[in-house]
Amino acid sequence: MRVLLTEDNQGLAQSIVQYFSEMGHAIDWVDSAEKAESILAHDTIEVLILDVNLPGKSGFELLTSLRSRKNSIPVLILTARAEVDDRVSALDLGADDYLVKPFDLRELAARCRALVRRERGKSDNEIHCGNLSFNSATKVVKVNQETIELRPREVQMLELFLTHLDRMLTKDDIANRLYNFDEAYTPNAVEQTLTRLRKQLQGSTLIIKTVRGLGYLAHVHD
Amino acid sequence: MSMIEKLLALFSSSEEYSLRQRMLTRTALFMCTVLAILSVGVWHYANTSADYSYDRLLSSASVTMLDGINVAKNQVHIDLPYSGFEILQLAPDDKIYYAIYGPNADFLSGYSDLPVKLTDQKTDLMEPHYVLHTYKGKKVRFIVRQKRLSERSVAGNVTIILGQTTLARDTQMRDTLYAALTTLMVVMGTALLVMWIAINRALSPLNWLSSQLNTQSAMDKQNLPTTKMLEVAPLTQAINDYRQQWLSALAAMRDFIADASHQIRTAQATTKAQLEIALTSDNEQIDKNTINEIYKDHTKLTRLTNQLLAHATIVHRGDRQTFSVLAMQKILQDVITQAVRDYAHMDIEFEYVPPLQEVEILGDELVLKEALRNVIDNAVQHGSHTLNTSAIIRISLHHRQENHQVWVEDNGPGIPENMMNKALERFVKVGSNTQGSGLGLAIAQSAALTHRGQLSLSKSELGGLAVCFSFPHITDANDV
Amino acid sequence: MFRIAFACYLIFSTLPLIAQESVLRLYSATDISAIRPLLHEFETLNPEVTILYREFNTQELYDELLDPTLPPPDVVISSASDLQVKLVNDGFAQPIEDVPDVSSHQPWAQWSNELFGFTYEPIVFVYNKEAFHNRSIPHTHEALAEQLREQAKFYQGRIGTYDAASSGLGYLVASQDEVTFSLTGRLQESLGRARADIHCCTSLLLTRLTTGDLVFGYNLLGSYAMAKAMNNEHIGVIVPEDYALVIVRSAFVHRDAMEAELAADFIAYLRSSAGQKTIANNTALMPLDRTLGSHNDPENQLNSSTNFHPIRLGPELLLYLDQHKQTQFLNSWSQALGD
Known part of the structure; x- marks a missing residue:
């Protein structure tokens, strides 16, 4: 994972750089939007961590100019502003995620990984979620490098969850994906498939939560 | 650039202005307009009435004079009566001109050079008509009247043209006009004076109020003296209420700052002490446990700061300008999804009970989400998640007759009923868990209040605490 | 004339x-x-x-x-x-x-x-004092008319008055007489019968009265007459008591x-x-x-109690200047005075 950190607070930046380096991620740090722009122009960066309050050009301005140039690099915004509106405008301007200072470094790393994962999943066949990997071409599922045998419906369900991480899926959403129009299914069928899938995935970092009355949500806890 | 445009510009300018002056000027302008309109009317009336009276003189004099025109010895015989001229004596200073024409428009007597044309003798037989001409350098009002002679020898119309200068007529017209105008002016002047007095009287309470306010300090707890003026009483009442609100808000702020200082400084003191101990320790290797303690305390401090800021934000976003119509189901789903994601690693079961029909309220989305999140966080903090049983958090939305309700329930130990009121106060921690800041419920209550709703606590059927937000229906919210 | x-x-x-x-x-x-x-x-x-x-x-x-x-x-x-x-x-x-x-x-x-x-200036009667010695002097228009009738011989050719046709003042006085006094027509006739002597000017009439050519002057301008009478014992002035026109x-x-x-x-x-x-x-x-x-x-x-009739300055005076009125008046006047 190649990360570019744009942050003008030296202390915070150094901590983040140290944490990410120890995690084995390549991270570059610049303290202004202008410098970030020049790096983005030449190097391949997988995720951009962007502080809003920067000397000179603000983080929002950089984000806006990136998006206007059709640059789709995942961007995670850091904001310290008290106004909650900042979050909304960040997302409106095309940020992929945001964190409000102060935050846990662990949380920051996890969010970055999720962004990279989502981006890679679009191009690669291989999806990595913590200790779980899934190849969408061969439909091979591995937990801790060990292949796990899954039924086709379970694979379909897993793929659905992996492509919709951290999002609420209703029972209907899942059923529509798992069954054709003409296939009759009982409401319990989805539940049963999920129970089996959970059992198979025990020990993985993928958690599938059931929210009664609302649906299901998959989350990678790493 | 006309005068009127300048005046209009004066009125529409955004500069400071005097209410008294503006009212007076506008009234005066209005009255001048009325006066101008009335003056035209009066002028017309004066003219008409003067014409009417003096035309009658001309008319009767001409009739009398025509009486003196007869046929004698087969020709027109003119013997003008003295009375005809005497009638015109009623306008004593005016000059008289006349001409008499026979049946064939032949000049018989009088002035042969009058500027009046003889009308067609066949039409205008009996109806006299009046014309105004200038003759010998004077304005002269003429009457043209005819009389039919129908003797065998002389048949046809004799015409008399009788003119009189307009001195008396003009004088009467002027007198009428001036009398009417004087009356009008006096009435208008009186009206303006009354207006001026009335405006001064009406504005005097303002002076009284400002003098009252000037003598008091803004922080004065004393109310303004009561007034007997019914119209002013609501204003003093409003000022008193406003001041009381300010004072209580100030007091609340003072308490808040004291509380917040206490909380933050205590937490800071803790971490600072721990850090000092760690630094002064003889051990070169810092004890991991100490760091852990420091981290935990710092996390608490962070959370406290966040909540304090959130609380302050909610309280100050209380103005309704940012309110919009919100679909509560969508908001709840967002909040729950967020919570489920954030607490995915914990053994917590979330439940959502949707309403039977759509629920919409008028509110501030961000404030609501913040408040709901805080209540959910509170439930997570205080919920029961031991090894054996998983914690349950149930969020339900209800469409009730009188209001909308959002319930957040948990199966934790809950709060004893006698402590429930206390739990809504800031920084009050109830129960065994000391992780909370004591602000979560206070934030939720502030949010509920800014939405003109309520927050109430009760015991949940799940066993733990039930927090209920109630919001008014949109129509009710608008009414208030 | x-x-x-x-x-x-x-x-x-x-x-x-x-x-x-x-x-x-x-x-x-x-x-x-x-x-x-x-x-x-x-x-x-x-x-x-x-x-x-x-x-x-x-x-x-x-x-x-x-x-x-x-x-x-x-x-x-x-x-x-x-x-x-x-x-x-x-x-x-x-x-x-x-x-x-x-x-x-x-x-x-x-x-x-x-x-x-x-x-x-009142219009007055002037008489020759000698002629009226022992005679009653007419003090009113009516009395004059009566005397003209009763003593026709005495007045015959010896009474004088203004010429209304040639004198503006004479015309005014004569016409105003007509307006003011209802018996004017009769008086004029009497004057005509007495073959009254008509003149253009007060001064001529006064001279003839002094000399005794005339015994009575009718409708003479009071101002000139009184001034003359002041210096001349032959004539006397009477302001008619019934009415006196005033010029x-x-x-x-x-x-x-x-x-x-x-x-x-x-x-x-x-x-x-x-x-x-x-x-x-x-x-x-x-x-x-x-x-x-x-x-x-x-x-x-x-300042006697005579009924003075000042001739008002006003447009009604235009009436007798009307061409027809003037002609008619002068016609009847001439006829009456038989000139």
Whole structure:
């Protein structure tokens, strides 16, 4: 994972750089939007961590100019502003995620990984979620490098969850994906498939939560 | 650039202005307009009435004079009566001109050079008509009247043209006009004076109020003296209420700052002490446990700061300008999804009970989400998640007759009923868990209040605490 | 019918005219001898003014103004009120301000702010004292009419009056007689039967009365008659007791006056108390201010209880100037007087 950190607070930046380096991620740090722009122009960066309050050009301005140039690099915004509106405008301007200072470094790393994962999943066949990997071409599922045998419906369900991480899926959403129009299914069928899938995935970092009355949500806890 | 445009510009300018002056000027302008309109009317009336009276003189004099025109010895015989001229004596200073024409428009007597044309003798037989001409350098009002002679020898119309200068007529017209105008002016002047007095009287309470306010300090707890003026009483009442609100808000702020200082400084003191101990320790290797303690305390401090800021934000976003119509189901789903994601690693079961029909309220989305999140966080903090049983958090939305309700329930130990009121106060921690800041419920209550709703606590059927937000229906919210 | 017209230039001041001097041109139907003291006094009050006075017969004055042969006057004075009114009515006058009122009870002595009366001259009977020795003198119109009938021989050819046809004043008096007195027609007939002698001017009539050619003068101008009677014991003056017409001599400023301001001053002077006193004490005329009386009226007949009928200055005087009315009146007048 190649990360570019744009942050003008030296202390915070150094901590983040140290944490990410120890995690084995390549991270570059610049303290202004202008410098970030020049790096983005030449190097391949997988995720951009962007502080809003920067000397000179603000983080929002950089984000806006990136998006206007059709640059789709995942961007995670850091904001310290008290106004909650900042979050909304960040997302409106095309940020992929945001964190409000102060935050846990662990949380920051996890969010970055999720962004990279989502981006890679679009191009690669291989999806990595913590200790779980899934190849969408061969439909091979591995937990801790060990292949796990899954039924086709379970694979379909897993793929659905992996492509919709951290999002609420209703029972209907899942059923529509798992069954054709003409296939009759009982409401319990989805539940049963999920129970089996959970059992198979025990020990993985993928958690599938059931929210009664609302649906299901998959989350990678790493 | 006309005068009127300048005046209009004066009125529409955004500069400071005097209410008294503006009212007076506008009234005066209005009255001048009325006066101008009335003056035209009066002028017309004066003219008409003067014409009417003096035309009658001309008319009767001409009739009398025509009486003196007869046929004698087969020709027109003119013997003008003295009375005809005497009638015109009623306008004593005016000059008289006349001409008499026979049946064939032949000049018989009088002035042969009058500027009046003889009308067609066949039409205008009996109806006299009046014309105004200038003759010998004077304005002269003429009457043209005819009389039919129908003797065998002389048949046809004799015409008399009788003119009189307009001195008396003009004088009467002027007198009428001036009398009417004087009356009008006096009435208008009186009206303006009354207006001026009335405006001064009406504005005097303002002076009284400002003098009252000037003598008091803004922080004065004393109310303004009561007034007997019914119209002013609501204003003093409003000022008193406003001041009381300010004072209580100030007091609340003072308490808040004291509380917040206490909380933050205590937490800071803790971490600072721990850090000092760690630094002064003889051990070169810092004890991991100490760091852990420091981290935990710092996390608490962070959370406290966040909540304090959130609380302050909610309280100050209380103005309704940012309110919009919100679909509560969508908001709840967002909040729950967020919570489920954030607490995915914990053994917590979330439940959502949707309403039977759509629920919409008028509110501030961000404030609501913040408040709901805080209540959910509170439930997570205080919920029961031991090894054996998983914690349950149930969020339900209800469409009730009188209001909308959002319930957040948990199966934790809950709060004893006698402590429930206390739990809504800031920084009050109830129960065994000391992780909370004591602000979560206070934030939720502030949010509920800014939405003109309520927050109430009760015991949940799940066993733990039930927090209920109630919001008014949109129509009710608008009414208030 | 004969006319006497005399025009005379009278320059009171023989000094050469200096630049600042102004000339006030008066055209007047008044005996110069009767008005001279007034002119003198005005010249004394206004030393820089020279008065140019031209005397006319009333009718001549009227004709001259209608069809001028001379330069326009500044002030026009005449006792023929009807002609004056006609001139003013036809725009020959100009309005003037600040002319004093002689008395507030005499609105008839002024027309508008153009024509101003300044004398009060009754129409009187004049008789030859010798002729009426031991005879009763008629003091009313009715008495005269009766005497003319009863003593026709006495009056035959020896009674004189104005010529209404040639004298403006005569026409005015005759026509106003008709308006005022219902028996005028009868009186005229009687005069005609008595072969009354008609003349254009008061002075001629008075001369003939003094000489005894005439014994009675009917409708003579009281001012001249009284002035004459003061110096002549042959004639006596009677102000008729039933009614007496009063002629108001009037003046106006001519439209084309060269010295309009001076002209206005002159008229104001005529009506001022100084002017009125001069009229009362020094002239043959009689002042409009009746409290002053006249030095020519020792018997104070002017303030007797006689029914005075001042001829009002006003547009109604135009009536007898109407062409038809005039013709008819003169026709009947001539017929009655058998001329």
